[in-house]
Amino acid sequence: MTAPTTRVAFVGTGNIAGPYAQSLATHPELELVGVFDVMQDKAKEFAAAHSVDSYTDLDALSAARPDIVVNLTSAPYHYSTTKALLGHGLTVFSEKPLAMTATEAAELVDLAHTAGVRLSCAPSLWLGAASLETARRVRAGEIGDVRLVTAEVNQGRIETWHPNPDTFYQVGPVFDAGVYPLTYLTAVLGPIVEVTATSVSMLPERTTLSGETLQLSTPDGWVVVARFGNGAVLRLTCTFFVDSATIPRAVEFHGVDGSLRLDDWLRADAGIHxxxxxxxxxxxxPGESTADIDWCLGLADLAASIQEDRRHLVTAEHAAHVVEVLEAVKASAEAGTRIAVTSTFVSPLEASQPSNTPAFADN
Known part of the structure; x- marks a missing residue:
């Protein structure tokens, strides 16, 4: 029997909404039914292009009772938007990060438990084939105990391609892009317990596509050293200065018996060495780099987990831990000292967990 289609609504119709809609269209089990954006003209234009409803506000969206709402607002608005959606009793998949502070992230986890709905959060690209195969080999002990991990996150100069780069530079490269390998590596190796970081403004003045001058409020270059609970150490470099064409988005695991390299943490078809x-x-x-990036991997898993009555893989607890790591990175750079990370979570790559807890109940 074919599983019922999961009805999905978007909140936010900005730059990432198009790629999400394109990816969603490749999942026949998912159906986009409507969108909401505070910029009503923008929402109506997006809705018309995709033949879906345009909601006038969150109350109207809630009344339509979509199975999952995808929060595609800008990062500073993730917390408030997700909180409002959970308050309406809706299951939410949020773009990353879950919130801008660990306190806010923990509050959202608690709200989902209280409401008896599911909460999931990007990034979920680590569910791609190459990332999971690399993780399988690491966890199977193919290179022995992993003692050192390195990751490169060089996203280039956002203003050269994005019409509105302000929010990217407001949150900085660690919150915007470093979250990808941090989420992947904590899924593979478990929670991080300590962070040391430094930051620098490499190119503090930028020129936007419209010719306006943009002064950066957050440093655009970061180096992070993090220690996992199992003793492994991560060296992570994040910049909005160097482009990935110059320094590839690679993750390397170095163990007692050898090393594994995932050539690109963004792509499901990346090579493995x-x-x-x-x-x-x-x-x-071998790497292919020909397939489109599937932004809906986590969303599809969330939908399937509801149908199958199991725990979803991209959990809010995991996302909240990563937010605390991000917050520790910022605090460490500002204070010039090591910062402890105290939150924990059950790795999605561990044995499956029962689904009969309130946070993982159906709508």
């Missing part, structure tokens, strides 16, 4: 100790990397899985 392996090296024995003191040897060069050789190709294990």
């Amino acid at each position: 392996r090296a024995e100790y003191a040897r060069k990397f050789t190709e294990l899985v």
